[in-house]
Amino acid sequence: MDMAADQAQIDELRRQLSGTLLVSGQAGFQQALKIDNGRVQLQPSLVVQANSTRDIVLTLQFAQRHGLRLTVKGGGHSATGYCLNDDGLVLDMSLMRAISLDRDTRRVFVQMGARWHDVYVYLINSGTGLIPIGGGCPTVGIAGFMQGGGYSFVSRSYGMSIDNLVSLTLVTVDGQVRKLDADCQDPTDRDLFWACRGGGGGNWGVVVDMTLQVHAPATDTMLTGQIRFLPDRAQDVLGFYNQWVETLPDEMAVYGIWGMSPSPSDPTVKIQTFGFTVIYNGNATTGASLLAPLLEKGPLTVSLNAITLPDFELLNGASTLVDNRSAYICSGMMMPGAFTPDAIAVFERYMASVPSTDSFIVWTHAGGKVSQVADDATAFAHRGARFVPEVKSIWTNASDARANVEWAHAFFTDLQPHFVGAYVNYIDPLLADWANRYYLGNYPRLLDVKRACDPDGFMDFQQGVGSAFEPDQSQPLDLAPLNRSFVD
Ligand SMILES: Cc1cc2nc3c(=O)[nH]c(=O)nc-3n(C[C@H](O)[C@H](O)[C@H](O)COP(=O)(O)OP(=O)(O)OC[C@H]3O[C@@H](n4cnc5c(N)ncnc54)[C@H](O)[C@@H]3O)c2cc1C
Missing domain, CATH: 3.40.462.20 (Vanillyl-alcohol Oxidase; Chain A, domain 3)
Incomplete structure (x- = not known):
């Protein structure tokens, strides 16, 4: 991306956002790119720290208009750093961490900048003793964790995390804000809700928030x-x-x-x-x-x-x-x-x-x-x-x-x-x-959902649904795939 040529558009986006736009070299830029795996050192040109659904829509449209690769960063615990990219735009969700509890239905609403730590502390402070079906590591992001399935220490008691996902809000690449749950009337929305439960993060659009069923454990401790x-x-x-x-x-x-x-x-x-x-x-x-x-x-x-x-x-x-x-x-x-x-x-x-x-x-x-x-x-x-x-x-x-x-x-x-x-x-x-190993017999349906929600492959990445990438297994091993986020 030619930063100088696009400066006016970048300034315009910054003005429209309620969140923050950071350019390479600016204070806070490197901090925003920190992820768990220190091996991954990718350098985007821009980081948008969204603070509303509108920010997310504006950022998606901006990236598409200017031909920028876009990846979404939740908790930054992807083993391969697929939340980052080189030269493109990282949509960092960390400002969006609102959490609330409906005590009657025992449901927690949580925005996708939150990590499990935030939910655990919130529920501890609620004094209800309720537990989420969440991750073993508190700094793992809810967004990536849930979209991959999510094993919790109590999954044998209550199911995978996704079995306790009541609904979610997804912004698809066409800028539509979709409320998804198991009872959606629109078949596309129903398919998307299915895909977001195990199909893997970074494929379907940007998840804004989720509503999770939480539980009273069998005993206090x-x-x-x-x-x-x-x-x-x-x-x-x-x-x-x-x-x-x-x-x-x-x-x-x-x-x-x-x-x-x-x-x-x-x-x-x-x-x-x-x-x-x-x-x-x-x-x-x-x-x-x-x-x-x-x-x-x-x-x-x-x-x-x-x-x-x-x-x-x-x-x-x-x-x-x-x-x-x-x-x-x-x-x-x-x-x-x-x-x-x-x-x-x-x-x-x-x-x-x-x-x-x-x-x-x-x-x-x-x-x-x-x-x-x-x-x-x-x-x-x-x-x-x-x-x-x-x-x-x-x-x-x-x-x-x-x-x-x-x-x-x-x-x-x-x-x-x-x-x-x-x-x-x-x-x-x-x-x-x-x-095949990640998705077994569900892969053909995932391919259909991907084609329907992202026909131009805007969110494609090296191991995204639909990618033809296959690592070379000959010796010595080619380590290059560890450092790439996109299929060239
Ligand atoms: C220390 C550690 C402990 C773990 N423990 C468990 C465990 O107990 N059980 C378990 O099942 N897994 C566990 N995991 C795996 C973990 O679930 C995955 O690494 C998960 O992808 C991390 O999500 P994240 O949001 O932190 O990561 P990120 O790297 O931010 O995101 C992962 C993927 O999701 C995408 N994504 C992020 N946010 C969004 C969004 N809002 N909308 C759309 N796409 C998005 C990213 O682009 C990326 O492709 C663990 C991982 C680590 C490092």
Whole structure:
């Protein structure tokens, strides 16, 4: 974009906005581009910090009129930084964070600049004890999280986050402001509501706000816990876990983790362990008795607490942040029983050769209410998955990038026989056959919705719905897709 030639139009847009327009070099510009993954350093020409639906419409029209690429930034936690772009315009939603609660219907209205932290704090301060079906990490944005599906620690009790999405407001690329819910009369709107629930952020237009169903948990506090074992116990303990989780009620979620943790004999020293993050949506006594068979396996460390879910998220949620270091992230979807000896052996082999002590694997324990919804009822197609592992390969020196990316990529490539797909919220530009793996049988309908709502591909991006991009899997791996937001 020729900034000098367009200065008058930029000034005109700035005058029309109730929010802020920042140009490269201006105070606040770089701050507005901060995202979780420090590896992504894209530089747009303009940032618009919208403060109203009208600002969003004006910005969409401006970008189209001037041939500018536009991406939308919510919480900035996209693993690949798809909320940013080079040379174009970033629509930053961070000024729009209004939240309100209807106590009668137990519904929360929230604007899309908000992060889960804002909702947790709002609900804590409401004194109602109500909980959202929200993210484990408080700084994750609601906008991106929800559009990809959204696993919460209590999803086994209440469904995916999108199963608790009542309605949303979407500005489509034609500038129309659409109120979407499951009862829309207009078939286009119905399709869009379907697509926004699992089809992935950045594809359908700009989401302005959402209304979420929130819940009273089974008890005021939940039993939460951390249980760790030494890696040489993996075959025995994970083999047991694979079967044992099938006996648990929906109220119990037992997530997995494998990485470094403080040694019990000297907490200043970190050692590699694997284990579990436990959340029981019920009283501590029942929760502890459900855990007894796992504890009989002789863990290295155990800590159990009875606290509210929002307090747990606020205390523990930051532990999986990349936090401005560099990261590459891959994911997979595993069906019930998929932690076979062969699969566990792959985990053991790669974790024994992890190139960075900052890297780790975590996995979601899914199922329960998540699986009671049909695969095609929303765009989120992985209802049957039981475990959703992601590897976070994290490093600090730029020269270490190739070793760390190749390690994680080879790790999750070797796990492919144990996977049935991958999770679009951990979007990975090096994943082969990505569209099929993220969307399975829902992809043809998503393509139809995309063609109808964005016929000229204004919001296209490298792994947007409809993109023909396919990463080259030959060796040495081409790392270029990690740094591009658009198909050239
Ligand atoms: C530390 C950490 C913890 C996580 N924990 C969980 C978890 O517990 N469960 C889970 O399911 N996922 C989890 N995730 C994944 C997370 O859901 C995704 O990374 C999600 O895309 C982040 O949304 P965001 O708004 O923060 O990111 P962004 O990078 O801002 O946005 C992600 C995508 O959505 C688009 N987008 C953003 N805002 C809008 C909007 N208003 N309208 C239209 N498109 C928009 C962006 O352009 C981008 O393509 C976690 C990620 C991290 C980094």
